[in-house]
Amino acid sequence: MSDSPSQKGNHFKRGFIPAMALLFLLVAPLTGSAEIIYFDTDNCGLSSDYVKCSAIDNKGDKWVGTEVTGYGSLNHFGSDSLWFVFAPGVMPNNQITSMAFDTGGNLWIGTLTAGLYKYSSLSEWQSYAADSNISGVNISSLTVDKNNQIWIGTLGSGLLRFDGDSAWAKFTMADSLNDNRILAIFADKANRIWVGTYSGIDLLDSGWHYYDSLNSLLPGNAVRAFAEDRSGNIWIGTNAGAARVDQSGNWTVFDSLNSGLASNQISAITVDSSGNIWFGHRATSAQEIMVSEWRGGTSWQVINLDHVPLSLYVDITCAVTDHSGNIWFGTNGEGVAVIKVEPMAVSARNDPRPNRFYLGANYPNPFNPATSFEFSLPARSEVDITIFDILGRKVRTLLHDSRPAGSYIMRWEGRNDDGTPAPTGFYFYRLKTEREATTRKMLLLK
Template sequence: MKSRNNLIYKILLIILCVVGKTICQSLTIIDSSIFLNSIAYDVSDDGKTVVGSFYRTDPSSHYEAFVWNSTTGFKIINNPGSSLDYYAYGVSGDGNKVIGSYYDNTMVRAFLWSENSGLIDIGTIGGDDAVAFDISTDGSTIAGESEDSIYGVRHAFKWNDSTGMMDLGSSLCAYCISRAYAVSADGSVIVGYAEYGSYAAATMWGPQGMIEIGRLAGNFSNAFGVSEDGSIVVGTTGTYYPYGIRNHAFKWTATNGMIDIHNDSLGFSSEARAVSSDGNLVVGTVYTASAIPYAFLWDNLKGMRRLNDVYGNLINWSDSFGHAFKISPNGRFIVGTVRIANKWCAFLLDTEHSVEVEKSDLSLMDYQLFQNYPNPFNPVTHIRFQIPERSHVKITVFNILGEQVQTLLDDEKDKGIYEITFDASNLSTGIYLCRMQAGNYISIKKMLYLK
C-alpha cells in the first residue's frame, strides 16, 4: 500500500501584541502530493474539524472525502479502495458527524458518517438519487435534494433520525425542481430554491411552511446559507443591467427583505455562501468577467472585499483565495479554496488565533527555532519559529536515518513569529529531526512520535 504522505502546514502572522499574549491570524493549507486539487466545504464551530474533498489520479481518477482535525490529523472517510467519487459537504457543530454524497455511473447517494458508525446511506424520497448538502449544528437534521419516484424530478428534502427523509418540494408541485442547501442550528429552518412556474426563487422551509423569499430582478435567485437561528439568509440573485442579467450576492432578513451586497468594482457576478450568527459577516465568491473566482468577505462597515485584500499577507503575492464556502457561527473561522502555484488547495483561516508568547519573543532580535509542542506527540505537533527580518525559510523533517520525509515550509517570509503543523499520521513511531535554515542560521530539534 502506498504511503499517503500528507503535507499539512499552518502559518501564523502576528497582527497585534499585548503583554504575555499574541493575537494572530492563521492559515492552514490542507494539501498533499497525492492531491491534484482539494476543497474545504465546512468547519466545526470550534474550528478544529474541516471537511471537504480532494481529487487524485492514483490509482484512478476520482474524488475522495476527507475529515481533517487539528489534533488527530487527516482521515479519508470513504470506503478504502473505492473508485467512486465522494464529497463531504457538511459537518455538525461538534465535528462528530459528516454528510455528503458519493457518485457512480448510475446514481448519486447521500451519506451520513461518524467515527462510530462509519458511512451510512440515508436513502431517497423514492427515486435513485440524493445529495446531502448541509447538517444542522446539533447534528439532528440533514438538508439536500433527492429524486422522486414518479417524475424523476429532484426535490428538496429534510432528514432526521426519527422521521427519515421528507419531501419538501412536492408541496409546491410534483414536477417542479427544488433544492435545499442549508439548515439552521436546530434544524427548524431550511433554505434553498424552488421553481415557481416561469422562474426559480430562493425559498425557506420552516415553521410557517414553504415561503418564497423573493428576487431582486431577473427570473432566478438561490439561497445557499442561513444563520444559526434561521432569521438571516444569503445567496445569489439575478440583477438587470443594460446588457443583460448578472447574479449578485444577497442578504435577506424578514425586516429588510433582500439586499444586494455585490461590489461592482470587484467582479462581474457574485454568490454569498454563508453568514455568521449575528449577520455581520458574509462569505462567498465573486467572479470576474472571464469567470476567475475570488473569495470575498462582506461586513456591515466595509461591504464586500476580496479575501486577498483582507488576509493577503498570509499567502504569496502570486497566490489567491478562490472560494469561501463557510464561515463559523462566531465569524472566526473561514474555509474554502486557495490557489497556490497553479493548484487549488483546501484552507482553514482563523482570524483570531491566540498563542502564548514569552516577552523575550516579541523583540525578534534573532533567528530561533523553538521546541515542538506537544513532545512526544501523536500524530500532530506544532513548530514555532521567529525571524528578525525578511528571509527565505526552509523547514524540513528527517527520520533518524537522515532521510527527508517532509518539507513543511520553503518560502520567503517577513519578520515575525510563525507556527507550522507537522502531521505524522502516515509515518512510523520513532525519533524525527526538524531542521530550520534561514540565511546562515541553521537549527535542529529532536521530536518523538509515539502512536
C-alpha cells in the same frame, strides 16, 4: 464496519518540516497579523485540490470532501495538526458534494450519484445508498435542523427529509417546491428551512413561501449560499449579488455596483467570530480566486486567493469558520485556503499556560484610527470583548466566541458595529467570560 483516523488510511503531517512545508503568504490588505495558509496536494497530502464541501465538528476538527478525477475522498484535519485521508474503499468511489454534523456528532455525507452515508461518532460507517428513497438521486446539499432532521437537496429530484432512522419525507414541484434543482439548504436558528434553487428560494416556515427576483428584492434566482449572523439576519448568495433579510422581513441588496463586493457571483458565505460577513465568489476570469469581507457600513476588503499559476477558472466552493475564528475556503483547483483572522495567539505554542485572567492596556493610546490590546485566559472560556462609549452604549462587539487558554492580541479599527467611524472621545473596552469581567479606558483622538 469501523474505521478511525488512528487505524486506517494515510497520515500526513502538517508542514513544519521541509518535505511537507506549508506555504504561508502574508497578505498586506488583511488587518493586523492576519495571514493566509494553503493546504494542497503538494504541501500536506490533501487527497485532491478539488474541494467540494467542508464542515467543523464539535471538537473543532475540520472535515473536507473532495473530488479526485471523478471519485470522492474524505479528508480530516485534527487538533494534532495532521491531515488524515480515508483509505479507498471506506468511502464510495463518488464525488462528495455536501456534509453536515448532527447533534450527536455524526457526520452525514452526500454524494453525487452514490447516495447518503453516515460516519458515526463511534467511527462506524453506514450506507443508505440502497435505500429506495435516496437511491439514484444526485445529492447537491445537506443540512441538519434543530430537531436533528437531515435535509437533503438534490439536482432534479427535489428535497428529502430523513430522521436518521427510517422515516423519510419528500418535497417536489408536485406539492411544495418551485424547482426540483436544489443548490443550497440552510436551517436557521428559528428552525426555518431555506432552500436555494435555480429559480429562487423556497422557505419552509409554518408553510411554504417562495421568493424570486420578481416578487422580492432577491438579486438573482440562482441561490447558492446561506448564512445567519449574530443578529439573526439571513444572508443569501446568488448569481447577481447578495441579499440580507432581517427578522422583520426587510431586504437589503449588496452588489458590485452599490457596495465593495468583488463579484456578483457568490458561491459561499460564512460569518466570523467578530460578526464580519465573508463571501466566496465563482471565478469570472482565469487566475482570479476572490473573497470579499464586509465589516459593516461601507467597510469592505477584497482578497485574491491565487497562489499557483493556473490556466483554468477556479471557484470558491465552500466556506466555514472554525472555533478560533479562522475562515476555511475550499476551491475547485487550488485546495484549501485558510484566512487566519484576529484575535491571534501571541504566546509560543510551548509557552506555559497563562495563570491569570488579564486585560492589558491598549497601544497606542490616544489612537487614530486603530489600536490593539492583549488579553489572557487561564482556561477555555466563552469570551465577550465589547467596546462602549462614555455613556455606556455599546459601540462594537469585537469578539463573541469560545477561546482556549492562551494570550491573544485584539485590534479595534475605531468603527461601530455598522462599519461607520466612531467619533473622537473616551471609550471603554470590556473583557468578559462566564467567570470574570474587567474593563479599561482608551481615547480615540482625531
